[in-house]
Amino acid sequence: MNKTIETILNHRSIRSFTDQLLTEEEIRLLVESAQSASTSSYIQAYSIIGVTDPDKKRKLAELAGNQPYVEKNGHLFVFCADLYRHDKMAREKGVDITASLEGTETFMVSVIDAALAAQNMSIAAESMGLGICYIGGIRNNLNEVSGLLETPEYVLPLFGLVVGHPANLSDKKPRLPLDHIYHENAYQADEAEFKKHMSAYDETISNYYQKRTDGKRSDKWTDQITGSLKKPPRAYMNEFVKGKGLNKR
Amino acid sequence: MNKTIETILNHRSIRSFTDQLLTEEEIRLLVESAQSASTSSYIQAYSIIGVTDPDKKRKLAELAGNQPYVEKNGHLFVFCADLYRHDKMAREKGVDITASLEGTETFMVSVIDAALAAQNMSIAAESMGLGICYIGGIRNNLNEVSGLLETPEYVLPLFGLVVGHPANLSDKKPRLPLDHIYHENAYQADEAEFKKHMSAYDETISNYYQKRTDGKRSDKWTDQITGSLKKPPRAYMNEFVKGKGLNKR
Structure with a gap:
């Protein structure tokens, strides 16, 4: 197994960073890495906004559900779908x-x-020994986020990405069984297989939480996710996106 | 610069592969790498369908606009948005x-x-010396693709990813100026800057094509993209996605 794959498999989200800021050179190398990804028919339909203004970072941390690491990190990037250009x-x-x-x-x-x-x-950052965490929480209130970042029509902030020097390593969270995610030649919707995968995974996750919390938590994945989807998350999104000129027809 | 970042910056889409198939072990390592990516609130809302059936591959190649490399490659993965589970x-x-x-x-x-x-x-594959190409062309006719792959409600095939041993290396395609993609603290929509970026980039791209085609082509990016967006691409998409139960409200 090569170094790159080691880095990829070793991913965990980091939610606690030292005060050390990324250097200008690091930031540019990360943006250049982002730009090297494939893009559909060369359309390059995104932009990245780096946020360094302390007031804006504080406000974004609040909007994203009071997540302190949105304010305190090495650098905060906001990725936007962008068809303005x-x-x-x-x-x-x-x-x-x-x-x-x-x-x-x-x-x-x-x-x-x-x-x-x-x-x-993210992979570039992790290969440099930095930690990352995606911030979907900025979608809690895209109206305020768009105002703060002054994004015009046809631009939609999608998520933040905080990057920095890890202060605490978190645990790697187990993923769904590979055979559940990966199908061959056709989607496998077999009932018995489905149940087998889910109960095996629930046990894995339950054990993971028990170990991590000294027995205090033993959540199952199916309960977690069902719970989080009971109420429609960010139900304003459809209208908001259309208001930006996107996804209308 | 480390090996991983070298791999990332060195990306180019590969559209010609040898006959050598990926091994079972390589496929599993690639899927495991995919699964290690961040996932929003642990939702893991996607599936991957590996297509090895020669008839299905041929049919997909046709549907994707007669792209031979959709049929001839080391392995064909189809990535789906998946909320079925x-x-x-x-x-x-x-x-x-x-x-x-x-x-x-x-x-x-x-x-x-x-x-x-x-x-x-993609990055995992490239780090192993393999080449990749995204196949957005499967969205030309998602109705047939869904039928072929037997995807149920709440599953939407998004794109293919072909992986294999490169037969021909293509050139690396220049990206938009970094300062055009990357903004600081607020979206920069300054008129003069915009024009400067676009004309510099058009020149870069024009030179790139001239070099690559011995002077036969000298397309500008702004012309290419404007041309490709003159007619709405895949205008059935809105209805189709809703028909799968997604993006309805």
Whole structure:
């Protein structure tokens, strides 16, 4: 197994960083790494906003559900789906591409582009000994986040990515059984297999929490996730995204 | 610069592979690498379908716009947004999570989850000396693709990823200027800067094509992209995704 795969398999989200900031050189290398990811038909439909302003970081930490590591880290990146530049350059050529920009297909492309870039940055950071954590919490209130970051139409902040020097290593969290995620030639929806995978995984997760909390927690994955999806998360999202000009048709 | 970052920066899509198939061990290591990516609130909302059946591969290659490398490669993976398992396990607990599953927020989460996993797999593959290419072309006709792969409700095939031993190395394609993708503290929509970036990049791309084609092509990026967005790509997508139970509200 090579070093890169070791880095990938060794991933855990880091939620506690030292005060050491990333250097300008590190930041540029991380952005360059992000940019090297594949992009759908060369569209490059994303942008990255680095946030260093302490007031903005504090505010974003609050908005993301009072997560202190959104404020205290080596650097905070916000990844955005971005079709603003495409609109602008088409307009300058006198071409109207609104119908494309508003389509769900193009929206998906921009979300995928941003995510591929972010994961490249994550692996690059981890290969440098840095820790990372994705911050989906910025989607709690995208109206305020967009205002804070001054994003124009056709730009949608998707998630933050905090990067920094780890103060505490967390444990690696076990994933679903490989044979549950990975199917061959056709989607396997066999009832008995499904139950077998789920109960095996629930046991794995339950053991993981018991060990990590000295027996205080023993959550099962299926209970955790069912609980978190009982109430629709961020139910404003559909309208908000459409308000940005995206995913409308 | 470490090996991992070298691998990341050295990325180019490979569209020509030798006949050598990936081994079972390589496939499992790649899937494990994919699974190690971050996942939003531990939701793990994606699946991967490995396609080895020659008829299915041929058919997928056709559907993806007659791309021969979709048929001839070391292995073909199809990444899907997947909330089927979440629905199923909630039902078994007597909990109705339909409103969550149908939300644009949860749809975005599943697309992001799948993309992060895919990019992990890509980097892992490239670190092993393999080449990769994303196949967005499967979205040309998701109805047929879904039928072929037998995906149930709440599962949406997003893209293929072909992996294999490169037969031909392609060139690395230059990305947008770093300062255009990367903003500090707020989105920079300055008119003059925008124009400067675009014309510098158009020149870079034009030179790139000239060199690559002995002067036969000299496309500019802004023309390419404007051209490709003149007509809405895959305009059926909005309805199709909703038909799968996703992105409805």
